[in-house]
Amino acid sequence: MTQFSKRWSDPALVATCDVMDRLFQPMTAADGIAFSIGSPAVEALPVDALREISQDVFRRDGRGIEALAYGTKMGIRDLREIIASELLAPKGVHTSADNILITAGGLETMKLLCDIFLDPGDVILVESPTFVHCVMIFQIFNAVCIPCQMDNDGLIMEDVEAKIQKYHPKMIYTVPTFQNPTGVTLSQDRRQKLAELAAKYDVIVIEDDPYRDIRFQGKDLLPIKTFDEAGKVVLANSFSKIFSPGSRLGYVVAPDDIMDKIAYAKVATNSHSSKISEVLAAEFFKRGYFPDHLKRICAIYRERCAAMMEALDAYFPEGTKHTYPDGGLFTWAELPGDIDTTELLKETMDKLHISFVAGRGFYVEGGDAGKNCMRISFGAVPPDKIYTGIKRLGDYIKTKL
Amino acid sequence: MTQFSKRWSDPALVATCDVMDRLFQPMTAADGIAFSIGSPAVEALPVDALREISQDVFRRDGRGIEALAYGTKMGIRDLREIIASELLAPKGVHTSADNILITAGGLETMKLLCDIFLDPGDVILVESPTFVHCVMIFQIFNAVCIPCQMDNDGLIMEDVEAKIQKYHPKMIYTVPTFQNPTGVTLSQDRRQKLAELAAKYDVIVIEDDPYRDIRFQGKDLLPIKTFDEAGKVVLANSFSKIFSPGSRLGYVVAPDDIMDKIAYAKVATNSHSSKISEVLAAEFFKRGYFPDHLKRICAIYRERCAAMMEALDAYFPEGTKHTYPDGGLFTWAELPGDIDTTELLKETMDKLHISFVAGRGFYVEGGDAGKNCMRISFGAVPPDKIYTGIKRLGDYIKTKL
Numbered sequence: 001m002t003q004f005s006k007r008w009s010d011p012a013l014v015a016t017c018d019v020m021d022r023l024f025q026p027m028t029a030a031d032g033i034a035f036s037i038g039s040p041a042v043e044a045l046p047v048d049a050l051r052e053i054s055q056d057v058f059r060r061d062g063r064g065i066e067a068l069a070y071g072t073k074m075g076i077r078d079l080r081e082i083i084a085s086e087l088l089a090p091k092g093v094h095t096s097a098d099n100i101l102i103t104a105g106g107l108e109t110m111k112l113l114c115d116i117f118l119d120p121g122d123v124i125l126v127e128s129p130t131f132v133h134c135v136m137i138f139q140i141f142n143a144v145c146i147p148c149q150m151d152n153d154g155l156i157m158e159d160v161e162a163k164i165q166k167y168h169p170k171m172i173y174t175v176p177t178f179q180n181p182t183g184v185t186l187s188q189d190r191r192q193k194l195a196e197l198a199a200k201y202d203v204i205v206i207e208d209d210p211y212r213d214i215r216f217q218g219k220d221l222l223p224i225k226t227f228d229e230a231g232k233v234v235l236a237n238s239f240s241k242i243f244s245p246g247s248r249l250g251y252v253v254a255p256d257d258i259m260d261k262i263a264y265a266k267v268a269t270n271s272h273s274s275k276i277s278e279v280l281a282a283e284f285f286k287r288g289y290f291p292d293h294l295k296r297i298c299a300i301y302r303e304r305c306a307a308m309m310e311a312l313d314a315y316f317p318e319g320t321k322h323t324y325p326d327g328g329l330f331t332w333a334e335l336p337g338d339i340d341t342t343e344l345l346k347e348t349m350d351k352l353h354i355s356f357v358a359g360r361g362f363y364v365e366g367g368d369a370g371k372n373c374m375r376i377s378f379g380a381v382p383p384d385k386i387y388t389g390i391k392r393l394g395d396y397i398k399t400k401l
Numbered sequence: 402m403t404q405f406s407k408r409w410s411d412p413a414l415v416a417t418c419d420v421m422d423r424l425f426q427p428m429t430a431a432d433g434i435a436f437s438i439g440s441p442a443v444e445a446l447p448v449d450a451l452r453e454i455s456q457d458v459f460r461r462d463g464r465g466i467e468a469l470a471y472g473t474k475m476g477i478r479d480l481r482e483i484i485a486s487e488l489l490a491p492k493g494v495h496t497s498a499d500n501i502l503i504t505a506g507g508l509e510t511m512k513l514l515c516d517i518f519l520d521p522g523d524v525i526l527v528e529s530p531t532f533v534h535c536v537m538i539f540q541i542f543n544a545v546c547i548p549c550q551m552d553n554d555g556l557i558m559e560d561v562e563a564k565i566q567k568y569h570p571k572m573i574y575t576v577p578t579f580q581n582p583t584g585v586t587l588s589q590d591r592r593q594k595l596a597e598l599a600a601k602y603d604v605i606v607i608e609d610d611p612y613r614d615i616r617f618q619g620k621d622l623l624p625i626k627t628f629d630e631a632g633k634v635v636l637a638n639s640f641s642k643i644f645s646p647g648s649r650l651g652y653v654v655a656p657d658d659i660m661d662k663i664a665y666a667k668v669a670t671n672s673h674s675s676k677i678s679e680v681l682a683a684e685f686f687k688r689g690y691f692p693d694h695l696k697r698i699c700a701i702y703r704e705r706c707a708a709m710m711e712a713l714d715a716y717f718p719e720g721t722k723h724t725y726p727d728g729g730l731f732t733w734a735e736l737p738g739d740i741d742t743t744e745l746l747k748e749t750m751d752k753l754h755i756s757f758v759a760g761r762g763f764y765v766e767g768g769d770a771g772k773n774c775m776r777i778s779f780g781a782v783p784p785d786k787i788y789t790g791i792k793r794l795g796d797y798i799k800t801k802l
Contacts, residue, residue: 047459054456
């Protein structure tokens with residue numbers, strides 16, 4: 001019988017992975033409506049732009065050799081430069097390309113940070129509820145995840161500080177803008193406070209900010225990183241929502257001492273990210289496709305979010321609470337009464353062919369936390385299906401009350 | 402001061418990473434000749450094919466949405482199916498697409514296998530000399546690498562068995578075909594014997610076989626995997642040498658019980674590999690580009706290898722021993738006298754603008770092992786530069802004797 005490592009022989013870990021696997025399963029029924037998936041709208045994928053770009057890129061006198069050859073651990077330079085000038089500087093983050101490394105998607109950054117920072121038993125403060133895929137990675141590294149309270153302005157700093165003092169965490173993990181799963185955004189003053197706490201207590205803050213640019217109303221907020229005078233904030237971002245998840249591109253912004261180690265961990269993971277993806281993405285930004293593309297996709301999500309808000313207010317039972325996101329792909333609903341969304345999901349999948357993600361999975365505290373909650377994605381579902389699906393779902397929930 | 406994990410606070414590990422970083426530095430001088438790099442020939446990169454393919458792929462009625470959207474942890478199905486039918490079955494490896502996972506390059510497989518198999522202090526048997534990038538990964542996982550003796554037919558099985566009995570290793574790591582760094586190939590009977598030893602002693606064999614298809618003379622040998630009746634051999638391969646390193650695509654073939662865990666480790670690393678790369682690669686194989694492409698690139702490497710053999714025999718000092726590879730990208734030379742190639746390299750980089758990789762780095766035993774050896778790549782250097790470069794290098798070495 002094959003012997004695995006102690007970690008991967010642990011039935012609890014394997015069970016967690018199994019749960020994760022099922023949690024985000026797509027709806028396969030032909031008439032199904034998937035409010036479960038966190039994917040961008042298919043209409044938001046820049047297919048035509050990439051056909052145009054690829055015609056020039058895949059030439060020997062273009063960037064064909066570069067795209068197909070080995071690269072460097074940091075990623076191609078012009079992509080990192082345009083990230084600095086076009087995606088970071090306008091948000092107030094002023095950094096050199098040398099402090100940006102291209103990852104194979106946003107999640108890989110979490111893996112690399114765990115590699116370099118975590119010893120077994122180390123504590124990570126996470127949001128309650130939090131993004132479960134990252135928690136799975138933290139658990140694989142034998143980290144102890146401690147949940148911190150949130151309200152409609154994101155993490156509550158008094159609770160964060162109390163838990164820093166009590167648990168001495170190595171890291172604080174937050175999705176500050178249009179959070180996954182709730183859609184909630186951390187307020188400006190709390191962003192500043194979180195950077196100050198990181199400095200005061202020498203804790204690393206992972207600012208995971210993939211939804212930031214998908215803002216369709218409200219005022220842009222400064223990233224936590226802009227308040228980072230002590231070099232304790234690592235900014236993680238992704239091209240999945242603003243360009244293409246299939247490109248598997250993300251980036252991490254870190255101070256020199258941290259970046260040196262991230263870079264080595266990247267080499268030891270997979271040498272570097274896909275050069276084909278990197279060159280196509282670099283050309284997408286350098287040729288100026290991005291500003292119009294972003295306007296177009298924000299309009300798509302604005303319309304879908306509005307449809308979702310209207311449908312939830314109209315069709316979900318009285319007493320339902322849900323968030324009103326200013327951006328991103330998700331809303332979060334809390335049902336009235338004694339409904340268990342984990343049970344509900346089985347029935348709606350089976351009878352209505354409608355999926356969402358049950359709330360429990362997003363709470364590291366376990367027990368009944370999130371029992372009556374659900375993450376509802378509007379990003380990948382067209383408005384007419386949002387109305388139809390939410391009406392059917394709401395009607396069904398009402399029969400349970 | 403930022404606290405890293407115990408592992409990444411170890412100066413020895415950081416030193417290893419620094420050495421690795423410098424080991425494979427490209428020649429940047431304009432007149433430089435890099436016998437150091439293990440890259441494919443730029444002439445072997447299928448630039449034109451990818452321009453044609455990308456025109457059809459990046460369409461909404463083509464595979465544009467698929468290429469740009471999220472995928473599944475295993476990788477796209479048709480790529481895995483064509484790997485099974487076109488790359489594995491003709492070599493005698495009969496497997497289902499369910500036992501193949503697409504990785505972000507060959508090296509990532511080593512990382513995933515370390516994730517699921519290794520506890521700190523576990524032993525891995527490696528070749529002497531061996532592929533250093535993998536050893537770096539093994540060291541990050543706190544594995545103890547024990548070198549096994551090789552001759553011109555690869556690993557010596559008596560030594561492997563003795564070291565299995567002595568050290569009870571978790572894994573045996575081998576590059577059986579046109580080995581990196583020596584170019585040596587493990588003989589057929591030893592391949593069978595190694596699979597038998599793995600079964601007998603319950604040890605995992607990692608068969609890392611990225612050069613296998615780059616054969617330009619001699620008879621094809623069966624992969625170790627074909628002798629694996631006990632499910633102890635994990636086959637790792639890469640598209641870097643036969644398609645494009647920039648695509649960052651590789652694949653791993655493993656029995657069900659191992660594959661289940663590899664797949665979860667992959668999710669926890671970066672969800673899945675680049676879908677853009679996967680779809681382009683799948684179309685490259687499905688449209689039938691591969692057979693002619695392979696013939697063409699083998700012809701390139703055959704010519705370069707022949708030039709290298711001729712040049713070494715003509716220009717290197719008497720008493721030099723080197724391998725005569727039947728395929729791949731490397732040869733390995735052992736210099737006469739008391740020459741230290743680590744010192745030599747500094748001088749040839751500086752004075753001749755010629756690089757190679759000094760032998761020492763490939764020996765986990767340390768000390769003076771490989772002191773007078775060098776890995777010389779012929780894959781990325783055109784024949785005329787091979788003659789010029791090897792003559793200049795040989796002449797310089799002669800002045801040292």
